[in-house]
Amino acid sequence: MLAGKRILLIIGGGIAAYKTLDLIRRLRERSVSVTPVMTAAAEQFVTPLSVAALAGEKVHTALFDLTSEAEMGHIQLSRVADLVVVAPATADLMAKMAQGLCSDLATTLLLATDTPVLVAPAMNVRMWDHPATQRNLATLQGDGVRVVGPNEGDMACGEFGPGRMAEPLEIVAGIEAALGQGTLTGRRVLVTSGPTLEPIDPVRYIANRSSGAQGAAIGRALAEQGAEVVFVTGPATVPPPAGVTVVRVETARQMRDAVQAALPVDAAVFAAAVADWHVEEEARSKIKKTAGTLPALRFAENPDILAEVAQMGEGRPNLVVGFAAETDDVVAHATAKRARKGCDWILANDVSPGTGIMGGTENAVTLITGDGSETWERAGKDAVAQRLAQRIAEALQ
Structure with a gap:
């Protein structure tokens, strides 16, 4: 080569x-x-x-x-x-x-x-x-x-x-x-990354602690292997990798639209920490604090982007990879999530307090596939991304 x-x-x-x-x-x-x-x-x-x-x-x-x-x-x-x-x-x-x-x-x-x-x-x-x-x-x-x-x-x-x-x-x-000779040269891969922000009113929103570091590392590793990467990212605290097509979004619904627009792809990696709910009716002006009264917020479910893509018929990516950020019974919950969503692989990680995983520089994951589970040693997020990119290349070959 x-x-x-x-x-x-x-x-x-x-x-x-x-x-x-x-x-x-x-x-x-x-x-x-x-x-x-x-x-x-x-x-x-x-x-x-x-x-x-x-x-x-x-x-x-x-x-x-x-x-x-x-x-x-x-x-x-x-x-x-x-x-x-x-x-x-x-x-x-x-x-x-x-x-x-x-x-x-x-x-x-x-x-x-x-x-x-x-x-x-x-x-x-x-x-x-x-x-x-x-x-x-x-x-x-x-x-x-x-x-x-x-x-x-x-x-x-x-x-x-x-x-x-x-x-x-x-x-x-x-x-x-x-040099364009990577193991993923000629492949098109979608990666989602970062948190989503779900507005309550013009100044407040619901979010999570995801930095987007792992998703950025995955996008970078796939690009280094020669893949054409479409990188759909929420408002992350780390910059997107070089050499990818960046699509910036804020809400889960915007992310779903960006994902649908990016298809078809050979593989899709859903590393974003997508909010499960959004406020049913976003206030048009700032909600004022009133003594003795609490605002009533009604929630609605966000689209399940991973399940929608994993359960597609025609046009489904050859490989769909999800993430499961859990705080307890990590492997059991992630295994159930893989079956429920219909994706090929799930990477489960423990984000409970004290691990330093969410928002940190390291990750400890268990790869769950149809053949079982495989626990990877704790490593820097770049190293985890490189290992995942190599496994994706092997699967697509």
């Missing part, structure tokens, strides 16, 4: 740099040409000789190389590749990329290129969670930079959490998707 492609591989300075040796080997196995660039810090972790031996090409390290620069080498390097891959993408490199700084060969190449860029972040968990890094990440994704990982696990520093660089084969999958 990747034979003949050319990758400009920028290796950042982190302990995860050792994984790039295996990444180069995996790419060369697929007949990919790899041109390596190393930062000065990267040379503290892996040697240019090792990188050059595996890549079969010269390693570029210096911006002021007279031989190369006589031919504007940094401009040529930045434009002859099909894809620029930064692995590991350290916090420092990501910050410089987000701000457009160019203090060495690697950052100059990144600023001078109009070639698509894929980064594989790797850093300490506290560095990854820091608001500055998350702002830089959002800026890069807004600029169209693709991101694979990071994964969650034990770190060289002795801490545990998200920040481990994605494994070489995960990065290869990200490269395939970025």
Whole structure:
């Protein structure tokens, strides 16, 4: 799938740099040409000789190389590749990329290129969670930079959490998707995300605590696998992923209309936390507080979007995936929900107080299918999304 492609591989300075040796080997196995660039810090972790031996090409390290620069080498390097891959993408490199700084060969190449860029972040968990890094990440994704990982696990520093660089084969999958060679290339997938807001009057509404983080991660993971993603989102607190078609809604009824308009699709993932009810008659003006009197609100059921799509006849997606956010008897309630709704899969998660799941950065899910249930270890929402995207690709194949 990747034979003949050319990758400009920028290796950042982190302990995860050792994984790039295996990444180069995996790419060369697929007949990919790899041109390596190393930062000065990267040379503290892996040697240019090792990188050059595996890549079969010269390693570029210096911006002021007279031989190369006589031919504007940094401009040529930045434009002859099909894809620029930064692995590991350290916090420092990501910050410089987000701000457009160019203090060495690697950052100059990144600023001078109009070639698509894929980064594989790797850093300490506290560095990854820091608001500055998350702002830089959002800026890069807004600029169209693709991101694979990071994964969650034990770190060289002795801490545990998200920040481990994605494994070489995960990065290869990200490269395939970025080059239009992903496992979901040619597939159209619908994803719903975020909460819905059900108005009471012009200033009040009924909502829930969903941040939309898991839905955004799923949309991003599917897009990275090459899918055409229609992303229908309520008013989430996290931005939608890059590279998807975004449809913004507020109410459950608006979301149902947007979902119907997006069909047909190959698969549909209903990750939105849709309100079960709406106020039967929304007040046209603000309801005033009157001493000793409480307003009487009459509720009506919202449309069951998951059930409507799952129980369609002609035009039903090949795969319909729902979510079940439960606070008790999670698997039992989710299994019953799958049967009631008629969907193919349900991802059940425990959102009871104390779990930190709803609105948090991690998720712990149980995948329930017609063949039984499968509990996944607690992981960052990006890692959960990548695992789900891979399972969807396998199912559609």
